Amino acid sequence: MNEKNNSLLVYTLIYFGFLYIPVLFLPIFSFNDANYMSFPLAGFTTDHYEEMWSKRNLHKALWASVKVGVVASVVSTAIALLAAKAFVRYKFRGQNVSYGAIMMPFLIPEIILAVSILIIWINLGFPLGLVPVTIGHILFCTPFAMLILIARIEGFDFSLEEASRDLGENAWGTFYRVSLPLYLPGIIAALLLSFIISFDEFILAFFLSGSDATLPMYMWNQMRFVKKLPHVLALGAVIIVFTTFIVLLAFWLRNVGQGKEKKDIAIKL
């Protein structure tokens, strides 16, 4: 289409404003020298950021989220890589059913996943904490990681693997020397995005973490106290900047070394 549509352009820009502006209030008020978040701004301060250095519970929660995120992203990416390869490489009986089953955590309200894991976990007599949260996150991240990896592996020339086998390399060597380097950008993108999903996830952590707060749980607990809000804002601003950086890195990696057409497919997940 060669014509222009200025009214639609204006609308689109307004819509992007609606998407982005509300979130920008977090960093704006994190530098505001007041406990209430209202205009006019009271003055510039970095106190709320400095306060974060002294909060031991915050450090504990950050460490908990990092641990959960690393384990959940590594395990779910590994599981998703195998599954993605099965879907791209083979035509098999029950393909659609298996695909639907793996995508299911996507199609069920998260609170139901959380509640059912909670019931089985306490009835097995295990204590709540970071372990059930990690298990829940693995379940939740796997479909995302699989979608990313399928988009990346699609169009992969599997004869390269066969050639490597024919040339006498064993299965592990083939994976390590042929498949892995080619999959690698996709794998890293899946790792980063699963990490971000786990890092930001709230509902599963809310039901399953017990007294071991993750970072979103820590923020949730602080949000109830007006005096602590500015410091939640500062933390939130840091998290938003960090998340944006990781996601942009993942987008970039996902497209590295792919042709123009593949780029278009990849961006669609």
Added chain:
Amino acid sequence: MFQAWRNLYSKSDNAKAYSLLSPALFLIILVMLIPMALMLSFSSFTQVSMMEIDFTPTFQRYIDFFEKSLLVSLLIKSVKISFIVTLITLLTAYPVCYYIAFYVKKNKMLWLVLLTLPFWTSYLLRVFSWKIILGTKGVFNSTLLGAGIISEPLTFLMYSEEAVIITLTHAWAAFALLPLYVSLEKIDFSYIEAARDLGLSKFEVFWKVTFPLSLPGVIGAILIIFIPTVGDYVTPALIGGTEGRMLSNMIQAYFGKINNIPLGAASATIMLTTVILITAIVSYTTKRLTQRLS
């Protein structure tokens, strides 16, 4: 002979595929299906006291649910709120995706990144930002007060159904944009040109060609917003107050301070059933609609 070979080959394909899939399927069975089956069976038990549960199967929890007018009204309200949120999101997001798919030529990559970025940022913080905007001493009230438009803060902004609807619309918008954009982008432009050459007006081209071809994205968007918003906990808890309470807040209470796990499990099962029913209705109607239109 050839046939036998082929059978053997395809059999080994099945075996290879399932050995690759087994970890993922184990995960789904162990962490989702078995726990959900257990939740279903818990919905047939009875909470006798704080620590004690009577395991005799009964339908009483479901009867309890429908006898408590609060729970029924919360279920209806959850579905109603989700429905409105889905509708608003579709109507507002569709033109944006339409514009990017058909009019943007330069820097399309940048637009796409902007479109997908909010999808990945913290949901909790996206909801929280509305608390800052709508609160009694928030951005909205303080701006209006400062400008002299109002003399008292508007208290109805927060803790209402409308506040929940606005917040949910914002928080889940990114999820609708993706499927809508993908389905619009896929449309072969020669169809639209052909329709124009046949003398159809702009409006007719949209209703008879573009819209029907984008239906898969519309269904995707409906489901991807409707399903999570029905079960949303964060927004009603943070923004909704008593007015904007939804079913998930009660489910949480049954597993928490009220401590009636069987009734909580029954409520969760009823929520799940509602979601499945609505998914089925949406897919069925759109299938019929696509057949009629094409």
